[in-house]
Amino acid sequence: MVSVKYDKVSIAYDDFVAIENVTLNIPDGEITTLLGPSGCGKSTLLRALAGFVEPFEGEIYLGDREVTYLSPQKRNTAMIFQNYALWPHLTIFKNVEYGLKLRLKQKIVFTTDISLKGIIEGLTFNNYGASDILAKMAEEFKEFMIGKDVKEVWLYTLEDILPVFKIPEDLSSFKLKYSYNSVYKNANFLLGALQKTIRTYYELVIKELPEWIPPKRTKFEKTKIRTNPALYFFWLTKPYYWVNRKVKYLDAKAKIDPSFNFRKQKVEEVLDMVHLADQAEKNPTELSGGQQQRIALARSIVVEPDILLCDEPLSNLDAKLRKELRTEIRSIIKKIGITSVYVTHDQAEALAISDRIAVMNIGFIEQYGTPLEVFTDPRTLFVAQFIGSSSTVSGKITKSNVVELEGGEEFRVITKENLATGTKVDLVIRPDNILVGEKSESSVEIEINTIEYLGTEVKMTGLLKDGTMLLVDVLEQAEEYVKKEVGDKIQVNILPEEIFVFVDKKRVY
Template sequence: MSYLAVSEATKQFAADVRALDRVSIAVERGEFFTLLGPSGCGKTTLLRAIAGFNDLTSGAITLDGADLRRVPPHKRDIGMVFQDYAVFPHLSVSDNVAFGLKPRKVSPADTKRRVEDALAAVRLTALARRLPAAMSGGQQQRIGIARAMVINPRLLLMDEPLSNLDAKLRVELREEIRDIQKKIDIASIYVTHDQEEALAISDRICVMGAGHVEQIGTPQEIYGDPRTLFVARFVGTLNTLADGPPLHALLEALHLAHDGRAASARTWTARPERLTLGEAGAGAAALPGTVTKYTYLGREAQVQVATDLGPLVVQVANPGPVSARRTGEKVSVGVRRESLMAFDAGGARVDTARPAP
């Protein structure tokens, strides 16, 4: 049995507001598990149900085999980090961290040692006696993380802890959070609406949409093998090919038009990095087009091309001076069978990558 198991969790706030609809997740010991989804999809509601701040309408939650719904929140031994740092401005950094230990009857000597350890883990030792008021958002959030850690929680929950920080700090602190989590080795659930952040720090990701689970998998599975159109669109950039005769000609050229498994496909898509510019090569179809925009990003370039299948973004890796394109330039976009991802009318993935046996 999994360390944390949520099964068939449903939360009904009002007759017409079902924030969670039979959500099941399982988190293993030491795992960094992320809930990823757009605003309003139920991430916070699920986290709060695990922490005990709100109860489920129905469903079960077990931690290490015990029924968590019967344990009051303060006895669950769960550490929580919030989006707003929730630090006490009038308490020093170390008193802020020690605060979590107050109701737990920890001796003064133990408190001192544990606070020191937690501050060392988040690299705030030098600032222990300061007041948080004058500190940066990143430092305040480290106080929040230390305060959650100091109770030696059985589970660490983080609800969008980086969303109030600027972009550069967000990247720095997410790496730190990942390192700290691996070092203290606590099962953690991290909530974010930022797909890149989720891919960068998670062992596994649960993509949620409107109160339900869309897909659970490793970052590689979520990005490279999305099982639904929702997941494919939410994680990464996706070109959707316009329906019509040019699409049918393309499918014909790639031997997909009469492939039985492609019969239920309604939406055809391609990731920008799966398309090529220039010589199409063997096994690829060439789509003629005109460059409408060239964006150089250093490590890559994004080329927007107008084609008969609609506008397509093509990503070029390591673009040198020779691969620069001008607006209006005629190009050819190379598409392979493996470039395409197809989805049926209900948005479920149709497996078309390999030819029929």
């Protein structure tokens, strides 16, 4: 797991500054959401982390490594887009495998634990038009090598392995299981491929060959050998001089044995994780939008990135499917323990999926904290208005803890600070903190503007005397209030301890 750090990052498109002086620390293993309205810079900040855009100021770190100007392919990140970005002509299996295939070609990282079993399993001879004889011999060869010591195998000659294929010393009594020429040629091929792979391990991982592996022949020496029949035969029977250009021996990843079954195994694992194992041979166009986004998720996590980047991945789905899939995405991300940065404009989605939320506005981060902190303790007027449903009314302080609205109504508020008389304030009120009831000292009258019946609750909007609109949720006696008419007047009580008070757009406690 890797942490992320933006240190005083600023990004511009020509003369337009999209991100200005942003500092953000994202803990490893957590899902952090960049939340804000369209155009606030959240996708730009995400793209900078991916390496698609460069800041003109500041640094970006993945763990302890600065990646500010590092190319995208060197960052080990993966991104899920809102439009899926799947290959329509490839099966689901091949779509998921595609990125893994590229990663294994571009970044060869071998384990320092030289596992002969892994090396042997990594050899394949069926992808290049190999004969049936070679395929059968390969299975016998692999079975024979299991359990052998690496150093011992390195010193094998062709004569050491010919008995594996039932070739007796006395060729006059040889009963052909395969043709002799095929056995001789293929045995040399198999042993050469294995010994070449062993050399590759030491060259790429340990950076030095052990004393029992001789240095490679020079081009001149090889030419000399080939012109001498006796030396050429010796060269064939010492396959560590033999170079095979057709065998893939580099298909390996850190801490995993180099096996050509590795990709298949990994793809099957992630498809099972996203519940699409039984759809592997279908094309993406045959599946629904939700299933296609699951494919995109599988393709991203199969490469085991350090950071998973999600750019509004659920925006193209219907509301019900978004709720289902956001729960599933969070579950999968937390299961594999990967650090994730998630972009959305949907507040409910951000609250449901995140460990932390960074609320953004016109290139700045207004507040950064847990979903609970951001929802229950908004630090700025923008955050209070953007997170959840709310009403905003303006007025001024007339006496201690009393705010008079422009229409003459008075709201009682509770603050630790003593605000001077005449101070202009903005009050943010959540609809679930407004109680419908009888007239009292703390109640105000509103005129019903709209009524929405939602079964277990009624949502209403009401107008104050100055035309300011209040949102009201009626959770109890919903059936009674659904019978009200637009234009009716009702009394509402606003809980003073639940009112957020702001002066100059900053929270007053």
